[in-house]
Amino acid sequence: MITTTALTKTYGGSRVVSDVSLHCEPGTITGFLGPNGAGKSTTLRMIVGMARPDHGTATIGGQRFVELPNPTRVVGTLLDASAMHAGRTGRTTLTIAARMAGVPTSRVDELLDRVGLTDAAERRVGDYSLGMRQRLGIAQTLVGEPQVLILDEPANGLDPEGIVWMRRLLRDFADRGGTVLLSSHLLHEVQATADHLVVISQGAVVASGLLTELLASSSLTLRTPDPEGLARALRAAGIDHQPGPDQTITVEVRDGRVTAEMVARAASDQQVLLTELRPSDSRGLEQLFFSLTAAQPAHSQEAAA
Amino acid sequence: MTSTTMTLPHFTLGAGASAGIFPGIPFRRLVRVEWSKATDTRAARWLLAAVASSTVGLMLVPILSPSAEDQTYTGYLGFAALALSILLPVVAILTLTSEWSQRTALTTFAQEPRRMRVVSAKITVSLTLGVAAALFGGLVTAAGLAAASVSGRILVPDLDAGLCAAFLLYVVLNVMTGVALGALVHNSAAAIVASFVLPIAFGLLGRTSTVVADWLDYSTAFNWLLHGEWAGHTTQVLSSVVLWIAVPLAAGLVRTARREIS
Numbered sequence: 157m158i159t160t161t162a163l164t165k166t167y168g169g170s171r172v173v174s175d176v177s178l179h180c181e182p183g184t185i186t187g188f189l190g191p192n193g194a195g196k197s198t199t200l201r202m203i204v205g206m207a208r209p210d211h212g213t214a215t216i217g218g219q220r221f222v223e224l225p226n227p228t229r230v231v232g233t234l235l236d237a238s239a240m241h242a243g244r245t246g247r248t249t250l251t252i253a254a255r256m257a258g259v260p261t262s263r264v265d266e267l268l269d270r271v272g273l274t275d276a277a278e279r280r281v282g283d284y285s286l287g288m289r290q291r292l293g294i295a296q297t298l299v300g301e302p303q304v305l306i307l308d309e310p311a312n313g314l315d316p317e318g319i320v321w322m323r324r325l326l327r328d329f330a331d332r333g334g335t336v337l338l339s340s341h342l343l344h345e346v347q348a349t350a351d352h353l354v355v356i357s358q359g360a361v362v363a364s365g366l367l368t369e370l371l372a373s374s375s376l377t378l379r380t381p382d383p384e385g386l387a388r389a390l391r392a393a394g395i396d397h398q399p400g401p402d403q404t405i406t407v408e409v410r411d412g413r414v415t416a417e418m419v420a421r422a423a424s425d426q427q428v429l430l431t432e433l434r435p436s437d438s439r440g441l442e443q444l445f446f447s448l449t450a451a452q453p454a455h456s457q458e459a460a461a
Numbered sequence: 462m463t464s465t466t467m468t469l470p471h472f473t474l475g476a477g478a479s480a481g482i483f484p485g486i487p488f489r490r491l492v493r494v495e496w497s498k499a500t501d502t503r504a505a506r507w508l509l510a511a512v513a514s515s516t517v518g519l520m521l522v523p524i525l526s527p528s529a530e531d532q533t534y535t536g537y538l539g540f541a542a543l544a545l546s547i548l549l550p551v552v553a554i555l556t557l558t559s560e561w562s563q564r565t566a567l568t569t570f571a572q573e574p575r576r577m578r579v580v581s582a583k584i585t586v587s588l589t590l591g592v593a594a595a596l597f598g599g600l601v602t603a604a605g606l607a608a609a610s611v612s613g614r615i616l617v618p619d620l621d622a623g624l625c626a627a628f629l630l631y632v633v634l635n636v637m638t639g640v641a642l643g644a645l646v647h648n649s650a651a652a653i654v655a656s657f658v659l660p661i662a663f664g665l666l667g668r669t670s671t672v673v674a675d676w677l678d679y680s681t682a683f684n685w686l687l688h689g690e691w692a693g694h695t696t697q698v699l700s701s702v703v704l705w706i707a708v709p710l711a712a713g714l715v716r717t718a719r720r721e722i723s
Contacts, residue, residue: 197723205574206567206722222574225485233571239564243502255494256486256572296568 157182157304157335163202163212165195165359173198174359175212180337180352182303185330187350187367188339189445195359196339197235200308203337204233216304228257231304232297237289237313242282246273246292249281250299257300267295272321286313294322305329307338311345323349343445347371355445363444370441376416378405378423379432386428393422406436486573491582499556499586508552516544516598520605527614534620535688537605538628541598542687545632549594550639553587554652557643557713562650566722576718584640591636595629624689631687637706638679644713647720679705 158180165173173195180186190196201207203214205222214220216231224230240249250264268274271291281289290313297305305326311319326336326349340346346353346367353370355363363370377400380386386405390397395414400406407419416433423430499505519540523530530536557580560566573579610616639656646652660680667674667681674681675697682701685694 201721201723204571206570208721224574226483227574228572229483231571235567235571236564239567241498241502241559241563241565243504243563248497248501252494252498253568253572255490255497258483258486258490 158186158203158214158216158306158337159218160199160203160214161212163199163214164210165198165202165207166210172359173202173209176356176359176361177212178337178354178361178364180304180335182333182335183330184352185326185336185338185350186352186354187346188337188354188356189343189346190339190341190356192341194341194356196341196356197308199356200233200235200306200337200339204231204235204306206235226258226300228253228300228302230300230302231306232300232302233306234290234293234297234310235306235308237286237293237310240281240289240292243280245278245280246284246288247277249292250295253296253299259300263299267298270298271295287315287318290314291318294325303333304335305337307336309340310338311340311342311349319345343442353441355441363441373409373435373437375409375436376407376414376419377432377434377436378407378419378430379403380405380423380428380430382428385426386423386430389422389426389428390419392426393418395419395422400436404432486578488578488582491573491578492585495556495579495582495586496589498559499552499583499590505552505555508548508555512545512548512552512594513597515548516541516594516601519544520601524605524609527609531617532609532614533617534602534606535624537609537616538599538602538620538624539687540605541602542628542631545594545598546635546683549591549632549636550642550656551653552590553636553639554643554646554656555649556583556587556590557640558647558649558652561647570722577714580644580714580717587636587640588633591633592629594636595632598632599625599628627687627689631683634683634686634702634706637710641706641708641710641713644717645709646713647716676700677704 158178160176160178163173163176164171176195176199178186178188178199188196188199198207202209202212203216203221204227205220216224221227221231227233244252247264247268250267251261254261254263265274268277271294273288273291273295276284276288281292284292290310294307294310297307310322314322326338330336330351336350338346338349340349351367353364353367354361378386378397383403383405387397390405390407395407395418397405397407407414409415416435420430420433500509520537522540523532523537560569569579570576606616639652642652642656646655660678663673663678664680667678677700679701682694682698685691686698691698
């Protein structure tokens with residue numbers, strides 16, 4: 157539903173987005189992950205026509221955003237929850253959105269209730285906390301009953317309850333056939349919300365695919381009271397192995413050519429006792445991500461929260 | 462957050478997967494929404510109230526100082542014109558700039574990415590406000606004249622249809638200077654300051670150069686228009702319209718169409 161091909165953007169001589177190609181299918185949530193300043197927001201802004209790519213294209217349902225006759229009926233966008241008129245009330249903000257979309261303004265009350273802002277509806281947005289603006293922004297994206305959501309750092313400012321609430325909302329939206337693209341600089345947030353992942357660093361995509369595949373472990377961890385016996389058993393079965401951390405033994409799975417069952421069988425054939433046989437802790441994506449964010453150590457604390 | 466807000470939200474997904482099934486936003490709807498946006502904040506209402514009260518306030522000047530001010534219909538109408546030329550351009554400026562100052566452009570142009578349609582709607586709203594304000598100024602003038610005449614004063618009825626039309630045009634052109642400035646500058650404070658400083662600056666320059674006074678100072682040019690003094694001034698008035706409205710507005714439209722929004 158969302159497709160970009162080789163989106164590229166240069167500001168003042170430096171490439172902030174470089175050949176970014178994304179593809180988001182209906183029924184999925186794609187997490188767009190990268191440290192601050194990696195080019196996430198610029199990419200999202202190019203998708204919705206706020207910034208012009210130097211080259212490359214972005215389409216939603218096959219059409220460029222700026223060609224959509226009434227975009228909010230197709231795409232709900234929340235690029236910056238603090239970019240709201242401070243002098244309008246929450247209700248007025250949503251009413252304007254409903255009128256622009258051409259949906260009944262009776263939807264406004266329903267949406268205010270859905271995002272938990274009914275009591276704050278008559279207060280000016282300038283008096284809202286960032287979390288409340290984020291909720292109002294999410295309500296605004298839903299006004300036109302779109303099929304696609306594009307959200308830039310939607311978890312910012314939400315309390316833990318609010319984050320759980322938003323995850324369920326997005327999962328429900330995707331389960332009904334919607335397409336979600338959301339950005340985040342927090343790996344754990346994306347891990348808990350998305351099913352597809354695109355990792356961006358310095359403007360370029362460095363990893364992308366199914367979350368489960370990207371997080372899949374590339375090795376097995378084994379433990380035994382008889383390491384020499386196990387080493388012999390593995391050699392006999394033709395399985396390569398190395399000593400792992402903490403007196404374990406590590407076996408590479410080699411894209412599925414080596415399985416836990418093969419390892420267990422090899423040990424069983426030689427009557428070697430296994431006390432542990434499991435996928436190794438996946439550190440690949442995390443290591444990749446933290447190496448990208450190493451310059452900003454504050455993130456690891458946020459991610460752990 | 463209370464537990465009631467934690468229930469799983471239910472919402473319908475749009476009826477069609479195809480992007481093209483919803484018709485575009487009619488221009489009438491854009492104008493109505495922009496009208497609401499121009500008038501739905503406390504700041505906007507205070508400003509409109511200030512426009513109204515300054516018009517009434519200035520109308521008291523010829524009533525209360527009959528010896529100092531011309532006791533003519535056009536003299537009274539001139540005070541309404543003066544009052545409206547001060548604050549009404551500010552209303553127009555804010556209508557154009559608030560999307561940038563409040564950063565709501567990010568929302569508005571996601572609702573209607575054809576930016577020229579949005580700006581056109583804003584201009585339509587500004588012009589409507591201008592015409593409404595001119596009518597209000599006419600009513601206040603009529604009330605002022607009635608009050609003066611009830612007190613037994615002799616007033617010169619020197620107003621004709623042409624001068625009434627000139628008054629309307631004067632107010633509308635002043636609104637358009639605000640529109641043009643707001644479309645170009647995008648920053649509320651800077652545009653408002655410019656709208657007050659530039660006429661003064663050109664007025665001062667006009668004292669040293671008749672070219673500036675005759676061709677570049679729009680306050681002078683629009684006053685000729687207001688008083689129906691077209692003889693010899695037609696091209697000079699047009700010069701001001703081009704310089705202060707057409708050129709900045711065109712440049713502002715280009716800037717708005719091209720500007721990257723963040």
